[in-house]
Amino acid sequence: MKHKISFPHMGKYSVPIKKLIEELVGDSGEVMLAPSITKKTIELGSKHSPEFVCIPFKYNLGNFIEALENGATVLFHTSGDCRMGFYNEVQEQILRDLGYEFEMCILETNSRNRSLRDFYGMFKRLNPRLTYARTIKAILLAVRIVFAMDKIERYVRQNIGFETQAGTLEEIENTFLRDVAKAKSIFTVGKLYKQAMRKLESVPLNKPQNALKIGVVGELYVLMEPFSNYFIEKELAKFGIEVTRFIDVSYLLFSPKHKIPYLVKESEGYATYDIGADGTDSVAKCVYFAKNGYDGIIHLKPFGCTPEVNSIPICQKISEDLGIPILYFSFDSQTSETGVKTRLEAFYDMIEMKRETVK
Amino acid sequence: MWRSFFEELGLNVVVSPNTNKAILDAGINASIDESCTSAKVYMGHVEWLIGKCDYIFVPRIAIYENGDATCTKFYGIYDIVRATFPQAKLIHINIDYEDGQTEWNAYKKLGDELGAKPAAVKQAYKNAAAALKNYELELQAAQHALLQSPKLKVLIVAHPYNIYDALIGEPIVRALESLNAAVLYADIPDIAHMCEKSKTISRTMYWRYNKHLTGSIVHYSDKIDGIIFMTTFPCGPDSLAIELIQRKVKDIPMTNLVIDSNFGEAGLHTRIESFIDILEAKKETSK
Numbered sequence: 001m002k003h004k005i006s007f008p009h010m011g012k013y014s015v016p017i018k019k020l021i022e023e024l025v026g027d028s029g030e031v032m033l034a035p036s037i038t039k040k041t042i043e044l045g046s047k048h049s050p051e052f053v054c055i056p057f058k059y060n061l062g063n064f065i066e067a068l069e070n071g072a073t074v075l076f077h078t079s080g081d082c083r084m085g086f087y088n089e090v091q092e093q094i095l096r097d098l099g100y101e102f103e104m105c106i107l108e109t110n111s112r113n114r115s116l117r118d119f120y121g122m123f124k125r126l127n128p129r130l131t132y133a134r135t136i137k138a139i140l141l142a143v144r145i146v147f148a149m150d151k152i153e154r155y156v157r158q159n160i161g162f163e164t165q166a167g168t169l170e171e172i173e174n175t176f177l178r179d180v181a182k183a184k185s186i187f188t189v190g191k192l193y194k195q196a197m198r199k200l201e202s203v204p205l206n207k208p209q210n211a212l213k214i215g216v217v218g219e220l221y222v223l224m225e226p227f228s229n230y231f232i233e234k235e236l237a238k239f240g241i242e243v244t245r246f247i248d249v250s251y252l253l254f255s256p257k258h259k260i261p262y263l264v265k266e267s268e269g270y271a272t273y274d275i276g277a278d279g280t281d282s283v284a285k286c287v288y289f290a291k292n293g294y295d296g297i298i299h300l301k302p303f304g305c306t307p308e309v310n311s312i313p314i315c316q317k318i319s320e321d322l323g324i325p326i327l328y329f330s331f332d333s334q335t336s337e338t339g340v341k342t343r344l345e346a347f348y349d350m351i352e353m354k355r356e357t358v359k
Numbered sequence: 360m361w362r363s364f365f366e367e368l369g370l371n372v373v374v375s376p377n378t379n380k381a382i383l384d385a386g387i388n389a390s391i392d393e394s395c396t397s398a399k400v401y402m403g404h405v406e407w408l409i410g411k412c413d414y415i416f417v418p419r420i421a422i423y424e425n426g427d428a429t430c431t432k433f434y435g436i437y438d439i440v441r442a443t444f445p446q447a448k449l450i451h452i453n454i455d456y457e458d459g460q461t462e463w464n465a466y467k468k469l470g471d472e473l474g475a476k477p478a479a480v481k482q483a484y485k486n487a488a489a490a491l492k493n494y495e496l497e498l499q500a501a502q503h504a505l506l507q508s509p510k511l512k513v514l515i516v517a518h519p520y521n522i523y524d525a526l527i528g529e530p531i532v533r534a535l536e537s538l539n540a541a542v543l544y545a546d547i548p549d550i551a552h553m554c555e556k557s558k559t560i561s562r563t564m565y566w567r568y569n570k571h572l573t574g575s576i577v578h579y580s581d582k583i584d585g586i587i588f589m590t591t592f593p594c595g596p597d598s599l600a601i602e603l604i605q606r607k608v609k610d611i612p613m614t615n616l617v618i619d620s621n622f623g624e625a626g627l628h629t630r631i632e633s634f635i636d637i638l639e640a641k642k643e644t645s646k
Contacts, residue, residue, distance in 0.1 A: 050602035051617075052593040082431055083595045089563045090599045093606050270442065273419055273453060275435030283438075304593040309393050310435030316391075317442040330393060 003029030003103075003126055006067035007076035008060040009037055011224045012153070013249055015177050016145040017107075021076065023138035028127040029074065034067040037227040041066060046333045048094055055302035055332055056084065056221035059228060061091055068100045074126065078107045082277040082307050084221075085110070109253060143254075144186040148193040150250040152176060155200055157245060161237040162207040172199045207242075212351060215289035216245040217282040217315075218300035219308050222331050223247050229300055229331060230340045236298075239348045244294070246285055247278065270314050279307035286315045290322035296351040297324060303332040325351055360491035361416060364466065367483030368475045373412040375404040377525035382407055387620055389443055396591035396620050397520055398432050398439075400527065405440055405447065414450045415440075418465075421455040427554065427567035430596050495549075502547045506582055510541040511638050514579050516572045516604075517589035518597075519546045521618070530624050531589060531616065534631045540638075543583065545575035553578060560607050561600075569600040576608060585612045585638045587631075592619040612637055 005021055007014075018031045025031075035041070037059060045062030064075055075095075077088040092104045105122050108114050120135050156169045163169055176196040183189045214236065222228045223245065236243050251258055257266075258281065260274045266284040274280050282299060289297050299315060301308035312328060319326045327347045329340065365372050375382070378400050386403025394402075408415050419437040422428050437451050450472060452465035463484060470480030506512070513535055515522055522528035522544065535542050550567070553574025557564060560573050576586065586608075590597040601615060614634045616627065 050598050053598045053602075054595075057599075083599055086564060086566075086596075086599050089561060090603045093603055097606055271438050272441070273434065273438060273455070274421070275438050276431035279431075279435060304393055304595065304598075306395075306431040306595040307435070309391065309395075310431060310439055312391050312393075313439045314435075314442040317445070 001073075002027075003074045004072045005029050005031045005074045005076065005126075006034050006064075006070075006072035008063035009034055009225065010221065011226060012149060012177060013146070013224070015149065015181050016142045016249075017076075019145060019181065019183075020138055020142035023141060024123040024130060024135060025127045026129060026134075028129070032067070032070060032072060034063040034072075035070070037063070037225070042333050048098065050090070052304055054083070054305050055228060056219075056225075057087055057091070058333060059221075059225065060087060061094065064091065064095060065098070065100075068095065068102060072102065074103045074105060076105050076107055078109050080277070081110065082305070084277075141183070141186055141189070143250075144189045145180055145183070146253075147250045148180065148189055148196075149173075149177065150248040152193070152196055152200065153248065154245075155197070157233060157243050159200075159203075159205055159207065159242075160234075161240040161242060162205045162211070164204050164206050168203050169200060172196055172203070211240065211242045212296075212348075212355065213242045213244065213294045214351075215285060215294050215297045216243060216300065217247070217285045217289075217297060218278075218329075219302055219305050220247055220252060220278055222300045222302055224249070228302075229329070230335065230337050232298070232300070232329070232340065232344070235341060235344055239344075241348070244289070247281065252278075270318055275310045275314070276307035279311035282308060282311040283314050283318070286318045286324070286326065287322070290318060290324040294324065295355060296347065297326045298347070299326055299328045301328075301330055303330045325354065360487045361418075363490045364483050364487035365416075367486050368470065368473060368479060370473070373408065375407045378403070379526060383526060383620060393593070395432065395594050396527065396618060397518070397524075397594070398436065399620060400524060401436065401520075402440070402443065405444060409444060409447050414448050417449050417451050419451055419453045419455075421453070422457045423454075423567050424456050424461075426457065426565070427570065428565055429567060430594075432595075495547075498547050499549065502543055505541050505543060508541040510539060511585070511635065511642065512541045512543060512583045513635075513638070514543045514545055514576065514583045514586045515589060516545040516576060516586055516601075518568055518572075518594075519544075521591055522546075522589055527591065527618055528589065530627060531587070531631065534628050535587075535635070538632060538635045540635055543579065545572040545579075548575050548578055561603055564600065564603075566596045566600070569596045573600065573604060576604060580608070580611065583611065584642060585614075585634065587634070588613065588615040590615070590617055592617050612641060 003025060005025065007017055014033055018033065021031050041062035042058055044065050045058035049058045049061055079085045088104060088106055108118065120132060123135065124130050152173055156173050160169050176192060179192050180189055183192060216223065226233065233243055256262065260280060263280045263284040264271055267287050270287060271280050271283045286297055315326055327343065362372050362374065382403035383400055385406045386399040386401065389402040389406055390399045405415060417437050417440050420429050421434045440449065450469060452469050453460050454462050454465050466484045467480055517528060532542055550571045554567065554570040556574035556577040557570040559577050564570050564573065588601050590601065605613060616630065
């Protein structure tokens with residue numbers, strides 16, 4: 001029997017994850033994407049989740065249920081530094097209690113526990129014909145895609161507010177993602193990336209010299225899954241703001257700048273120690289944005305996210321000391337979209353006025 | 360342990376009083392709203408101490424020997440206190456085995472900072488650790504004796520900083536005792552032993568304190584009549600750990616009390632009373 005493999009969504013990253021799993025399981029399985037996240041996903045997830053768990057848990061669980069309903073037999077999950085590392089065991093139990101039968105596999109992201117041997121062993125069980133050479137090739141290919149798409153997305157994020165014709169940049173990005181999903185080697189990915197970048201750079205932009213600049217910090221899931229943050233970056237783009245965000249998958253997994261000693265140094269004394277998961281990153285980047293002429297910071301987190309709740313009092317102190325406004329959003333399944341828009345608008349007006357008075 | 364360490368070094372120790380409404384309110388004002396109730400209480404105590412002593416001791420305890428972690432709040436509390444009360448003078452220890460900061464290292468540094476002689480620090484640390492160990496053994500012996508009691512035995516599964524808190528946890532214990540139940544605490548049995556036992560419920564749990572509590576459930580499972588989980592809103596580790604335990608442990612009646620900063624004691628009392636009624640009825644029928 002062929003394995004039917006699925007995994008929870010996180011933004012556009014289903015492209016490289018699907019690629020990775022497909023390359024590894026070969027003919028012994030097929031990847032079926034969980035249905036795109038809708039209101040129904042989050043309702044399903046909330047219904048079966050513990051009372052005050054953080055929102056990514058509910059999205060993941062909703063994705064799993066919808067995937068299982070479509071016939072998935074193998075589920076992939078990941079690990080994390082906060083309570084996310086414990087998601088998989090609890091979710092597995094919840095799904096079994098609901099009567100589903102499946103196998104759960106963990107893609108270890110924690111650099112402490114990452115091991116090629118375990119990774120290989122896990123896929124070898126799914127695909128007995130797997131070799132080490134093929135494993136390494138698949139990992140390289142997926143990583144290459146992640147790097148390329150993150151770079152493209154970073155360019156799009158910084159410039160999307162200034163397109164002369166709305167939607168041009170995003171369309172190039174989507175074409176790239178479509179093509180790269182079919183790529184067979186890292187060279188093809190490289191070629192596609194160069195093409196896409198050339199196209200992106202030739203799109204005419206109407207960017208003023210001193211555009212308002214905003215930095216985005218916070219918890220990784222709500223940053224990277226646009227559905228969970230009510231497409232906040234798209235909203236920002238409408239105001240004609242240049243948006244910078246450090247956190248994406250290539251940064252989290254591979255950047256030396258995401259290591260604790262670097263972050264503690266970058267936070268210039270505001271954090272003496274690791275304050276948990278990406279909280280330290282938020283603190284360090286708030287200092288960075290404040291010192292590099294940004295007009296404001298937006299901090300996103302799921303309701304009750306402990307590392308980010310830890311970071312907020314420290315960010316407030318930074319905001320006070322260095323005079324940079326910070327807007328905090330806390331997302332749950334009941335957050336109202338209109339509320340988010342209104343607060344963004346007010347924040348935009350505020351930083352614009354601040355700019356005016358400084359002149 | 361901390362008190363005995365400082366006193367061994369010849370320092371005067373000021374400890375904040377039992378939590379009261381004023382301390383809780385001060386803590387709420389000094390915290391952001393989404394912070395957990397326990398952390399708010401902590402901030403209240405820190406604020407109370409400001410101006411009443413030369414240094415406030417705020418430890419950072421993160422990762423233990425075997426890689427088991429504390430809750431993320433413990434990682435950040437030192438930096439949170441620094442950011443919230445910049446006027447306060449703090450001393451601290453940092454226990455983080457992953458970073459090579461062992462418990463002894465941490466106390467050695469603290470002793471240095473306080474200007475004590477290395478030999479004195481070592482002695483103080485030894486004595487303090489021994490005092491703590493003795494105290495733990497006493498508690499364990501007392502709890503073991505309680506197992507023989509003919510009363511209904513209820514295991515409270517709660518973090519020590521919650522259940523022994525005068526404002527947050529004690530009302531629950533009082534209510535149980537007034538209903539003539541014997542109260543056992545999941546944080547009393549030996550921690551290393553319990554962490555090992557927790558593996559029958561969870562393979563991958565990595566929070567040391569939750570492993571301790573979970574292991575105790577396994578340890579006492581055939582000796583108790585019921586379990587009360589008590590947690591503060593919105594505790595991250597508990598939110599998942601309790602869910603998993605409730606799904607895996609099937610044959611013991613259990614209830615979950617979530618405490619936040621504006622709870623009513625009357626409602627709490629009613630819930631505990633009805634829970635005890637259920638336990639009694641169950642005991643009757645099984646006779």
